[in-house]
Amino acid sequence: MTEVWWMGRVATSLLAGATAAVSAAMAVDAARAADLPVKKAVPVEYVRVCSASGAGFFYIPGTDTCLRVSGRARFEAGYIPVQNRANSSGDLSQYRGLMRMNFDARTQTGYGTLRAFLRLEAASRTGVFMASGTQQRVGNAFPALGQDAFGRVQNFIVTEKAFVQFAGLTAGRASSFFDFYAHDYELISSTAGSDVPSTNLLAYTHKIGEGWSATLSMEDPNFRKNPFYAAAVGATGTLPGQSGLNTVLVTAPSPVILGTNASGTASSVVFVDTVQRSRMPDFVGALRHDAAWGSAQLSAAVKDVNLGGFIANSGLSALTPVPGSASGPVGAGTAAALLAARGLTSGSQTAYGWAVQGGLKLNLPWIAAGDGLYLQGAYGEGALIYTGFSYFTGTYASQLNPVQGAPFVHALADAVVNPLSGRIELSTSFTATASLLHYWTPEWRSAFFGSYGEIGFRRGTREAFSLVNGLVGAAAPPTGAAFAFSPILRDNYQIIAGTSLIWSPVKDLDIGIEGTYIGTGPLGGRVTDASRPVTVNGLPAYTEKRYDTTQIRMRVQRDF
Incomplete structure (x- = not known):
């Protein structure tokens, strides 16, 4: 027992000593630590909601700027009946996959909200009317080059929006302030009417009283120029030094008759270059009213329509007769x-086109929540893209088929150079559009829409161009009895009508289908059926008074 007691006393002493040693060591470390610098923890800055700018906005960390990021994914497929399989026609199906990204940045200042908005769109598109010739002509899209792919496969990428807004100023790439309805309720966007969602502009908007605003906008003219009609020379070398005369990307020649032969056809001519230069901006004004019942807008625009001048060596300096004509040479002095x-002294000329548009939107909640009705009309001279007559057919071309494989062409020129007077003559156009949106239930809705439009040219212009047919060939109306059947420079019309059905089972998801009817024809008489080029005694065996077709397209779209 004495031994056990002694061993316990020893263990207790050792434990006490160890405890004291550890305590002393900890005291020394604490003293040393008190002599070292102490680093504070970096505060974590969490993303904060910016409710003042609206739903979805958050503060960019470290700034007082609110940002909203949003986007869209879309799939579309369509069908359009085309029986003509000649000349690369015959495509029936069409497809598109589209991506959109939006960035909306807003900062509150003493002058109001400072805003910058960016939108990028990119798409892979195949098939007729998805592979857009309009977008390709203005450089927003680029085509595949394979034998089976050219005109059918196309990629699209564009800075759709990039603008700054501050104290009433809008500067950058934005939608034209002339536009109003802009196909708000449609999937295919086929009705006639102005719709330029991407143009470069500088605008100022001033608020006038409750709900009223007035805007003056200076806009890029290149997105509103529909070309002159140019009867390009059909045969190389018709005139001395003119091997490149029919290269329309450089020069688009239009003839001015200086002399005729005994049969009344052109014998001596000079050519003017009808490629328009970018010389002045388009000026747009808009007066708008927004209220609980809807919106109303009156828009107006002025634009220049200009000619380059006489084409070098086309006759002014060393004019010779048209080969085979009965006339002798006309000297430069006589030509001048x-x-x-x-x-006419220099050949270069400028005329001024213009357009006016009125639009009304009525909210119809008494029918169903979300219902609305658009009514819009426009008239213009030398301003086809402002009236939007050819929105479905296409723009940036002086004549196009209404649809692929159609038997005749639309005449769509903003202007012509009369070959007798040498003066610019502006075309006239007008459009009228109506569109109704109705919600059958909160998840199901339909749009019903239609438009009518006409384009016309000054009387006698076609007859004047028929005098140069022997020189420029099929690009001008023929002489004789066949003149009545030529579609070149014919006044024409277009009718669009359609409807859709869209299902939105959850918020920001649309699954829909839309069908449209398209009817096109000359405003009088008949035209040659180019799909059946058979003649009897020099006259067409088959003619058309109107061309009718339809288009169906479905869409699956998710916005976020």
Whole structure:
């Protein structure tokens, strides 16, 4: 027992000593630590909701700027019946996959909200009417080059929006302030009417009283120029030094008659270049009213329509007769005198096109929540893209088929150079559009829409161009009895009508289908059926008074 007691006392002493040693060591470490610098923890800055700018906005960390990021994914497929399989026609199906990204940044200042908005769109598109010739002509899209892919496969990428807004100023790439309805309720966007969602502009908007605003906008003219009609020379070398005369990307020649032969056809001509230069901006004004019942807008625009000048070596400096004509040469001095007698000295000219548009939107909640009705009309001279007559057919071309494989072409020129007077003559156009949106239930809705439009040219212009047919060939109306059947420079019309059915089972998801009817024809008489080029005694065996077709397209779209 004495031994056990002694061993316990020893263990207790050792434990006490160890405890004291550890305590002393901890005291020394604490003293040393008190001599070292102490680093504070970096505060974590969490993303904060910016409710003042609206739903979905958050503060960019470290700034007082609110940002909203949103986007869209879309799939579309369509069908359009085309029986003609000649000349690369015959495509029936069409497809598109589209991506959109939006960035909306807003900062509150003493002058109001400072805003920057960016939108990028990119798409892979195949098939007729998905592979857009309109977008390709203005450089927003680029085509595949394979034998089976050219005109059918196309990629699209564009800075759809990139603008700054501050104290009433809008500067950058934005939708034209002329536009109103802009196909708000449609999937295919086929009705006639102005719709330029991407143009470069500088605008100022001033608020006037409750709900009223007035805007003056200076806009990029290149997105509103529909070309002159140009009867390009059909045969190389018709005139001395003109091997490149029919290269329309450089020069789009249009003839001015200086002399005729005994049969009344052109014998001596000069050519003017109808490629328009970017010389002044388009000026747009809009007066708008927004209220609980809807919106109303009156828009107006002024634009220049200009000619380059006489094409070098086309006859002014060393004019020779048209080969095979009965006339002799016309010297440069005589040519200049003949032109001066018509008031033409340099060949370059400028005329001014214009357009006006009125639009009304009515909210119809008494029918169903979300219902609305658009009514819109426009008239213009030398301003086809402002009236939007050819929105479905296409723009940036002076004549196009209404649809692929159609038997005749639309005449769509903003202007022509009369070959007798040498003066610019502006075309006239007008459109009228109506569109109704109705919600059958909160998840199901339909749109019903239609439009009518006409384009016309000054009387006698076609007859004047028929005098140069022997020189420029099929690009001008023929002489004789066949003149009545030529579609070139014919006044024409277009009717669009359609409806859709869209299902939205959850918020921001649309699954829908839309069908449209398209009817096109000359405003009088008949035209040659180009799909059946058979003649009897020099006259067409098959003619058309109107061309009718339909288009169906379905869409699956998710916005976020």
